[in-house]
Amino acid sequence: MSIAKTPRPPYYAVIFSNYLSSDVDGYTETAERMLELAAEQPGFLGFESVRDGMGITVSYWRDLEAIKLWKANSEHQVAQKTGKEKWYSQFVTRIAKVERDYSLGLDEQADFK
Amino acid sequence: MSIAKTPRPPYYAVIFSNYLSSDVDGYTETAERMLELAAEQPGFLGFESVRDGMGITVSYWRDLEAIKLWKANSEHQVAQKTGKEKWYSQFVTRIAKVERDYSLGLDEQADFK
Numbered sequence: 001m002s003i004a005k006t007p008r009p010p011y012y013a014v015i016f017s018n019y020l021s022s023d024v025d026g027y028t029e030t031a032e033r034m035l036e037l038a039a040e041q042p043g044f045l046g047f048e049s050v051r052d053g054m055g056i057t058v059s060y061w062r063d064l065e066a067i068k069l070w071k072a073n074s075e076h077q078v079a080q081k082t083g084k085e086k087w088y089s090q091f092v093t094r095i096a097k098v099e100r101d102y103s104l105g106l107d108e109q110a111d112f113k
Numbered sequence: 114m115s116i117a118k119t120p121r122p123p124y125y126a127v128i129f130s131n132y133l134s135s136d137v138d139g140y141t142e143t144a145e146r147m148l149e150l151a152a153e154q155p156g157f158l159g160f161e162s163v164r165d166g167m168g169i170t171v172s173y174w175r176d177l178e179a180i181k182l183w184k185a186n187s188e189h190q191v192a193q194k195t196g197k198e199k200w201y202s203q204f205v206t207r208i209a210k211v212e213r214d215y216s217l218g219l220d221e222q223a224d225f226k
Contacts, residue, residue, distance in 0.1 A: 001167045003130045003205050013209050015126060015171055017116045017161050019218075048130050050163045054114045056171065058128055090218035092116050096126050096209035105132075105203035 003106060004046030004060055009098045011045055012061040018091035019054055027087045030079050041070045060098075067095060116219060117159030117173055122211045124158055125174040131204035132167055140200045143192050154183045173211070180208060 020027065038044055038059060043066025049057040061067045070076060083091075133140065151157055151172060156179025162170040174180045183189060196204075 003132070003167065003203055006205075006207075009207075013126075013128060013207065015128065015211075017171070019116070048167065048169060050165050050167050050169045052163050052165045054116070054161065054163050056161060056163045056169045058130070058169065058171075084217055088217060090116055090216075092119075092214055092216040092219065094119075094122075094126060094211045094214040096211040098128075098207045098209040101205055101207040103203075103205040104197055104201060106205065 001049060003103075004048050004058075005106065006045050006060050006098070006101070009100055011098050012063060012067055013096045013098050014059045014061065014067060015094040015096060016057045016059075016091060017054065017094075018057075019089045020087055021089040023086050025086075026082070030082070030087075034076060034079050037073065037075060038070060041073070042066060044070070064095075114162060116216075117161050117171075118219065119158050119173050119211070119214070122213055124211050125176060125180060126209045126211050127172045127174065127180060128207040128209060129170045129172075129204060130167065130207075131170075132202045133200055134202040136199050138199075139195070143195070143200075147189060147192050150186065150188060151183060154186070155179060157183070177208075 035047065035049075038047065043062035045060035045062060047057060047059040049055070061070070071080075148160065148162075151160065156175035158173035158175060160170060160172040162168070174183070184193075
């Protein structure tokens with residue numbers, strides 16, 4: 001995992017805070033596939049994901065339209081349904097517009113920033 | 114750790130993604146003290162924090178003014194300086210306005226939402 005190198009704000013963050021249930025059959029494969037698929041979507045800017053009991057995954061997107069299209073992706077919809085019914089005991093998804101950011105120790109990206 | 118029970122949007126999130134350096138002397142005590150101190154600030158709404166190599170801490174605030182006051186808190190400023198100079202090898206702080214959220218499995222908070 002590494003810290004996502006995002007462009008200058010504004011852009012969007014989807015903060016997904018969650019706990020898994022006891023029934024995680026198929027979860028890991030699907031989670032990996034979803035990250036792979038998300039990365040192919042227009043407007044995807046990167047993601048960060050950490051779990052230690054609670055999981056926090058933050059994905060970054062160009063705009064709300066990109067988030068909407070990703071949410072509506074048919075393969076993602078199947079995963080979301082299974083997630084709600086089976087894999088997660090609790091989650092909150094927050095959609096937030098990043099207005100400012102500042103960093104330490106990341107390479108400046110002349111091609112990006 | 115538990116998922117923060119935040120009020121209805123809009124509110125603000127500060128997403129702090131980070132890696133620790135090899136010199137973490139004093140880090141744990143200060144991190145705990147900062148969370149205690151943050152919780153006393155006006156406009157503080159909650160936080161979530163996970164580390165597994167990379168750390169992601171998300172704190173939630175009523176508005177930008179609350180974030181600004183917390184950033185300017187004198188004890189917090191000392192901690193921020195030590196963090197930059199010593200504890201963190203990399204971080205990105207992102208300030209984001211939460212526009213929408215949805216959840217599964219959290220108690221509805223009639224007094225809050």
